[in-house]
Amino acid sequence: MSGKRSPARRPTMKDIARHAGVSQSAVSFALNGRPGVSEDTRDRVRRVAEELGWRPSTAARALSGEGAATVGFVLARPADTLGVDSFFLQLVSGIQEVLAERHLGLLFQVVEDIADECAVYRRWWAEHRVDGVLVVDPRTDDPRPDLLDELGLPAVVIGGAPDDRHPGLSTVWADDAGAMASVVDGLYALGHRRIVHIAGLPGLAHTERRIRTLRAEAGRRGLSEVQSVTTDYSDAEGAAVTRRVLEGPTPPTALIYDNDVMAVAGAATAAELGFSVPADVSVVSWEDSALCRIVKPWLSALSRDSVEFGRTAARELTALLDGGSARAVRVPVPRLIERGSTGVARDA
Amino acid sequence: MSGKRSPARRPTMKDIARHAGVSQSAVSFALNGRPGVSEDTRDRVRRVAEELGWRPSTAARALSGEGAATVGFVLARPADTLGVDSFFLQLVSGIQEVLAERHLGLLFQVVEDIADECAVYRRWWAEHRVDGVLVVDPRTDDPRPDLLDELGLPAVVIGGAPDDRHPGLSTVWADDAGAMASVVDGLYALGHRRIVHIAGLPGLAHTERRIRTLRAEAGRRGLSEVQSVTTDYSDAEGAAVTRRVLEGPTPPTALIYDNDVMAVAGAATAAELGFSVPADVSVVSWEDSALCRIVKPWLSALSRDSVEFGRTAARELTALLDGGSARAVRVPVPRLIERGSTGVARDA
DNA sequence: TTTAGTGACTAATACGCATTAGGATCACCG
DNA sequence: CGGTGATCCTAATGCGTATTAGTCACTAAA
Structure with a gap:
């Protein structure tokens, strides 16, 4: 002793x-x-x-040039918007699975906005803290790819479209356009002509992609009463927008929500206003989770495997760290799970 | 150039x-x-x-004895149980706020079970990766405090009861017992005599605390038809237990759910079975979130400020890292927000 | 029997920072 | 004018690992 x-x-x-x-x-x-x-x-x-x-001491290893054995993940969302979002925890859980195998750590940070996020990347880079980062919520006019290029920090953009201008960045993306097209297809076949898309945050790449596709699909079919409305993903805005459009002169017969929280809130609001789901209005959620099976009727939802999404992203990043070259990987198109909330349009 | x-x-x-x-x-x-x-x-x-x-390069700093400028956070939950849990993201968000001020990183890891969690602590310690850790979901028979003591790793236990046997560990805890007592008080005053508590995972310290308190409160009032049932926190089990007890010979008139997801699922199940909320059965959720205001009627819920909880925990940890001595901090008792889901017992 | 070659190891150095021990310069005092 | 501090620096280490440059003994070839 x-x-x-x-x-x-x-x-x-x-x-x-x-x-x-x-x-x-x-x-x-x-x-x-x-x-x-x-x-x-x-x-x-x-x-x-x-x-x-x-x-081995990671500090010593990092110092002698072996890298920090750590990857970074920044979530730029105001604290109160973080509420009930099953997507990120699942994503992170998938990421972890792959990183853990390689004994890579995940440095996690929540910040208020993109500017702060960039500052974090700079700091991490200068402090030698991470070997690479995973970027989420890509935006249409995004400063992050340029920054990461400049810093020479390997990165995987999750949910962005393939990007030719940044040959250093890998991309893992879902085909939102294809998914939106197939949802519109389905609704059209059921007789729906007036569709409102309650979208997420404006400026996010996938929000814009969905909006653009919806507009194109509507144009192709000559539908004039189709629109997208952007929100902050909160139940409150989801409900508010739902109320506004359903109380209008020619209410839509189908509603597409960009996440599960808004879909549930919207469905509840519709019921409150005397609209029966799906008899009067059909509801589709662009995110599947336990929530969709909590309300009645169960909500039809686009289901993607978020855990696998995370795994794929992490694998791409480890490939980059191993010296592989960047590439764009497309994960399977989300498929629509038909439940009780979608049906034939009333006026069809 | x-x-x-x-x-x-x-x-x-x-x-x-x-x-x-x-x-x-x-x-x-x-x-x-x-x-x-x-x-x-x-x-x-x-x-x-x-x-x-x-x-400054954290690697070099860490190597010359200044510590890793990082704290660790392990979540031991099977991947599929991670679903819709607003608590952890909020907690982490609060933790971050405090850590970011001090430029401390948060190393985050999701594992399957406590054994893996212990392995992660050992690894982090040996690899010199973290200066301290935040421990969640303390259990009644928990190996982690002993381990952390042995490793000399500063730690804050979140949600545990004060613990005399580990003078090295700080504790941040909510008074579950007091909260449970006040909920039972309220329900008793409304005439409820048959109460079922749909609890969380057995073995978790706070689960056991709530169950014990409920039993004590029931005993004090001579209520024999009061019980707790443990679950895995999932909507599925919440619904299943609800169905089972409501279909029994003498269904309860009040249900207390240990989280929001089960509460919402349970309320929906009750409605399905023809029980009107709150006329036939009252529902209380032990976690407040957007979910509780998505269903109709809105659910009465115990509201605690999870973000502040996280801040407090992080502050305690930084205090420990600064050489402060361990202590037990009690955060405010969660208060019951009365909404539409609680009312006078039918048979009162 | 010298020479080149090889296998198995040790010594020395770098990495980026903190820190301790010195060294030079100046001012002040006796 | 030598001594005594104080001030402001520089030189030299150490942290734990990876790596590069030796060292040494022994074997195979000449």
Whole structure:
């Protein structure tokens, strides 16, 4: 017994060297699979390391040029908008799964806006904290790709469209356009002609993509009473917009919500206003979760595998870190799960 | 222009020293507010550092004994249980706010179970990755405090009861017992005598605390038809338990759910079974969120400020890191927000 | 028997920062 | 004019790891 309660010193390579009776560099060679030590010694060193519970200090590793063994993830959302969003936790959970295999850490930060997010990237880069980052919520006019390019920080953009101007960035994206087209197809077939799309935050790349596709699809079919309305994704705005459009002179017969929270709030509002779902108005949620099966009728929803989405993104990032070249990966088109909230248009 | 696209080298103290025409140690003194340099030099060095966009490398700092400037947060939940949980994101958001001020990073990891969580702590400790950790979901028989003690890793337990046996750990806790007592008080006053508590995961400290308190309160009032049922927090189990108890011979007149998701699912199930809320059965959610205002009637809920909870926990941890001594902090008792889902018991 | 070559290891250095121990310059005092 | 501090710096280490440049003994080739 040395001291009273010595707080367990961390073993270093020097300790291993002493115990194994070799030099410190021999230990390094042995543990990293480098040539220069006999198999005997290698085994012995490995055993001693195991015994002592040695793990390489990431700090020291990072310092000697091996990178920080950490990737960064910034969520730029005002604190009160974070509420009930199943997407991010699932995404992160998928990301973790892949990173954990490689013993990569995930440095996580929540900030208020994109400017702060950029500042965080700069800081992380300068502080040598991360080897790469995962970028979410790409915007139509986004300063982040340029910044990351400038810093030379490997990155994967989650949910963006493929981007030729930044050959250093990988992209993992879902085909929102295709999904929107198929939803409109379905609704059109059911006789719907007046459709309102309660979209998410304006400026987000996928919001704009969905809006653009909807407009194109409507134009193609000569539908004039089709529109998108942007929101902040909150239940409050979802409900408010729903109320406004349903109380208008020619209420829509179908509503497409960009997330589950708004869809549920909207469906409830519709019911309150005396609109029966789906008899009077059909509801589609662009996000599937337990929420969609909590209300009655259950909501038809576009289901994507967010966990797998996260895994894919993380895999792309590790590929980049391994020196692979950037690429754009498309994940499967979300498929529409038909539940009770969609039906034939009343006036069809 | 030096190279073609030199990926922006990180400036170091040596660079600053060169630009400012002083030694590297003078730079260190200047930037860290140590004596040994004139105010003139100090200013000049500061300016140069600013100009070059210098930031200390955390790796180097950590290596020279300053700690990793990072705290860890592990969430031990199976991936599919992570669904719609507003609590954690809010908690993390509050934690971040405090950590960001001090430029502390948050290393985040999702694992399957407590054993994995312990392994992560060991690894983080051995790898020198974190200076302290935040522990959530304390259990009645929890191996983590002992482990953290052994490792000498500063930690704050979030949601645990004060714990005398681990003088190294701080605790931030809410008075579940008091809250439960007040909820039962309220329901009793409304005439409720048959109450079912749809609790969360068995083994969690706060779950057990609530169950124990409910039993005590029931005993005190001589109520025999009061019980708790543990679940996995999912909407599915919430609904299933609700169905089971309401279909029993003497259905309860009040239901207390340990989270918002189960409360909403339960309320929907009750309605499906022909029970009107609150005429036939009252519903209380032990977590307030947008969800509670999505269903009709709005759910009465215990509201706690999760973001502030996170802030408090982070503040305690930074205090520990600054060498402060451990303590137990109680956050305000959650207060019951009466909405439409609670009323006078039918058979009162 | 010398020479080149190889296998197994040690010594030395770099990484970026903090820190401790010195060294030079100047002012003040006896 | 030598000594004593004080002030402002520089030089030299150490942190834990990876890596590069040796060193040494032994074997195979000449």
